[in-house]
Amino acid sequence: MPRVIIEKDRCKGCELCVRACPQQILRMTREINVKGYFFAEVFDQPRCIGCTLCALTCPDMAITIGANSVVYRFFEV
Amino acid sequence: MELIFKKPESLTDTITHYCPGCTHGVIHRIVAEVLDELGLRERAVGVAPVGCSVLAYNYFYCDFLEAAHGRAPAFATGLKRANPNLIVFTYQGDGDLASIGGNEILHAANRGEKFTTIFVNNAVYGMTGGQMAPTTLPGQVTTTTPFGRKVDDVGYPIRVAELLATLRTPSYIARTSVHNSEGIIATKKAMRKAFSYQKENVCFSLVEVLSTCPTNWGIPPKQAAEWVGEHMVPYYPLGEFKTPEKVH
Numbered sequence: 001m002p003r004v005i006i007e008k009d010r011c012k013g014c015e016l017c018v019r020a021c022p023q024q025i026l027r028m029t030r031e032i033n034v035k036g037y038f039f040a041e042v043f044d045q046p047r048c049i050g051c052t053l054c055a056l057t058c059p060d061m062a063i064t065i066g067a068n069s070v071v072y073r074f075f076e077v
Numbered sequence: 078m079e080l081i082f083k084k085p086e087s088l089t090d091t092i093t094h095y096c097p098g099c100t101h102g103v104i105h106r107i108v109a110e111v112l113d114e115l116g117l118r119e120r121a122v123g124v125a126p127v128g129c130s131v132l133a134y135n136y137f138y139c140d141f142l143e144a145a146h147g148r149a150p151a152f153a154t155g156l157k158r159a160n161p162n163l164i165v166f167t168y169q170g171d172g173d174l175a176s177i178g179g180n181e182i183l184h185a186a187n188r189g190e191k192f193t194t195i196f197v198n199n200a201v202y203g204m205t206g207g208q209m210a211p212t213t214l215p216g217q218v219t220t221t222t223p224f225g226r227k228v229d230d231v232g233y234p235i236r237v238a239e240l241l242a243t244l245r246t247p248s249y250i251a252r253t254s255v256h257n258s259e260g261i262i263a264t265k266k267a268m269r270k271a272f273s274y275q276k277e278n279v280c281f282s283l284v285e286v287l288s289t290c291p292t293n294w295g296i297p298p299k300q301a302a303e304w305v306g307e308h309m310v311p312y313y314p315l316g317e318f319k320t321p322e323k324v325h
């Protein structure tokens with residue numbers, strides 16, 4: 001299963017990952033990080049398909065994605 | 078757990094100074110991934126511009142120079158001619174490349190200097206507070222065009238990729254965008270091609286990337302991404318304009 005890890009203190013709260021996720025499982029928290037931004041979080045990890053689009057979209061390298069089984073590759077990067 | 082997406086080695090851990098949602102960060106990551114994948118990092122030298130990406134040397138794990146405004150292609154020419162084994166790339170904004178540096182890039186491309194240019198077109202001067210750039214769209218409001226860019230007065234925006242593609246000297250010229258997922262994937266492909274042509278010592282290469290400047294456009298990042306799709310892409314069509322194989 002894929003696992004999305006968001007390093008909250010790198011996040012600048014731009015919401016671009018929320019827009020990019022085809023599963024719509026990301027959202028902004030109501031807490032603030034060390035920089036004072038509302039950061040992104042995954043609220044429904046089991047529905048993640050490991051497409052990596054959130055990470056490709058994040059301008060701040062705040063998202064890392066792991067997997068502990070076979071993950072389908074949707075496109076060539 | 079195996080990582081299926083992680084920071085490329087050619088990028089440092091430093092948190093960038095870019096505004097939230099500014100796609101300069103995405104373009105940096107793509108350049109770094111291509112350097113990693115083609116195994117070029119040890120030979121790479123970047124040339125940073127004057128503009129928001131002036132501090133790019135803090136973000137890449139490779140050698141970097143900082144050029145005077147618009148003069149990155151001249152620095153790159155010197156580096157590449159003195160040591161052709163280096164992989165040289167310039168990273169320039171539209172104010173830097175299309176305005177004060179217009180002459181530099183035109184002649185570097187025309188001489189067929191074998192370096193790669195990453196041209197970030199965000200339709201304004203970002204660093205200095207959102208003044209009109211040569212790439213500002215007709216009617217676009219900026220701090221120096223408060224009533225919108227008037228083409229009768231200052232002409233139409235310059236399509237740099239198309240302009241450079243008219244040159245007879247073989248080169249690779251493409252335009253892509255990073256405002257959505259498809260665009261980001263296409264940008265990576267174009268950059269891999271651009272750096273591969275340099276690696277094989279074939280020709281000059283330039284990728285123009287349509288980018289956002291939410292801060293100076295005065296809209297949130299998500300809306301800025303949409304603005305690129307709605308307004309910039311129709312004026313600046315995406316695709317390859319010139320490849321060295323197809324000489325015209």
Ligand SMILES: Cc1ncc(C[n+]2csc(CCOP(=O)(O)OP(=O)(O)O)c2C)c(N)n1
Nearest residue numbers: 127128129146170171172173201202203204
């Ligand atoms: C010789 C010179 N003229 C003018 C400036 C002021 N200046 C600094 S950045 C800039 C424009 C940057 O815009 P762009 O290249 O579009 O980059 P962005 O900040 O949008 O990424 C200008 C005109 C300067 N630093 N040096």
Ligand code: SF4
Nearest residue numbers: 021048049051052054
């Ligand atoms: S990997 Fe894909 S599905 Fe999972 S959170 Fe990111 S964008 Fe959404």
Ligand code: SF4
Nearest residue numbers: 011012014015017058
């Ligand atoms: S794209 Fe990155 S910086 Fe922007 S909200 Fe998502 S995690 Fe945060």
Ligand code: SF4
Nearest residue numbers: 095096099129203290
């Ligand atoms: S001013 Fe514009 S181009 Fe510069 S970092 Fe901010 S959003 Fe990016």
